[in-house]
Amino acid sequence: MKRRILLLLALIGIVSILSGCSEINEPITKESEGFWNQYIVYPLSWLITYFAKLFGNDYGLSIIIVTILIRLAILPLMIKQTQNSKAMQALQPELIKLREKYSSKDQQTQQKLQQETMALFQKHGVNPLAGCFPLLIQMPILIGFYHAIMRTQEIANHNFLWFDLGERDPYFILPILAGALTFVQQKLMMSGTEAINPQMQTMLWLMPIMIVVFAISFPAALSLYWVVGSIFMIVQTLVIKGPETRKASEKAKGAQK
Template sequence: MILVLAGCGSMNPQTNPIDPANGFWDKFFIYPLSTLMNWFADILWGQYGLSILIVTILIRFLVLPLTLKQYRSSKKMQDIQPEMKKLKEKYKDDPKKQQEETMKLFQANGVNPLAGCLPLLVQMPILIALYHAIMRNGEISQHTFMWLKLGSPDPYYVLPVLAAITTFLQQKMMSSQMTSQMQALMFIFPVMIFVMSMNFASALPLYWIYSNLFTVVQSYFLYRRPSTNKGGPSK
């Protein structure tokens, strides 16, 4: 999220319209996404709120192979955690030896410690482009969806609350794959999302809510524990 906002803060979306002649970024990332949202809105009764939903789902399915790769990597790392703890205890007075043995453990189990990060880095340009495609699309800013004016913050704070709740839920679903330090952030990120959603145009937190709900469903199938009893419920 910090990377997304950093990439988006360099220009004012309200005064910098999308121009495919404006360079590589606008031509090959932002303009196609903006055009796609306009196209879906045209066939969905002019409802950009539904158009953002469809584009969100398409993007999430597009990056699903990367998400699955990240999941497999984190699962392998989780499986070798007991052995890593033993190595840390055994070589606690010899950090160099501890690092060497840890790398041998990674190689023996086919674990790449960077594999979980690379998919996220690949997704980041798409997220930044989608931000611009939403915020710099003049058609979106002029439309309403339910009680929302998509180019203005939600005056009733319903979206900020939903964005915060769904952020917490999607983190909760993935908590089994988090370290204790990451779990400590589970209450910080929803608060950050709430504060930002209060100030951003409604179209953006609407996208966050859609994306969070997709992640909740996806995480249910990826991270749920299999049943240990064939006839009993999952634990």
């Protein structure tokens, strides 16, 4: 749990550093040099512009389409994460027994608990840090979107619905919606685990708060990306986990009692 929080804090630092790069004022073009520009920012800028032209210069609709395409591209990784989450839920009763068996707080007992916990994970092919991998993939894309929007005049100068893509949402509707949807997404992913591990509540709230803070400060196009991506993830999780989500949660609560 602490590792995940530290990872999130590290990613926040990376976002802050990259979003403040001096390149942010330089237009992105096909001739832009550097790995970041050539393989992340320009391809995103090109994709958004390409689909916008197909739909009458509707850059908001284009961002929605590109977001869905990106989600489809990383779908195998997200499915793996969901499957790993389900496996973690199935192991919760055994993890509870291990904690009860090694309830003493001395260093030797806690070390033994950690060893047997890792052995249990290895036996069932579960990676406790798998939930962080999608975040590692999404952060560069999110930062790339920020650069593509700010460095592509056609994107930054267009509006969609009630907001300008290159400016903050004046009514804070998208940031709040992005945070709320992220909370729902996290809740679905963690269903069945937070009931017996109160520390999971920290992760449940930390990510949505982080998204809201960023979304309030950054262009509305980023909030649009996150809202669409979160809706995609919620639907995906419901389809993959289905009725098992509720059953796992009830089973975990029963094991806690």
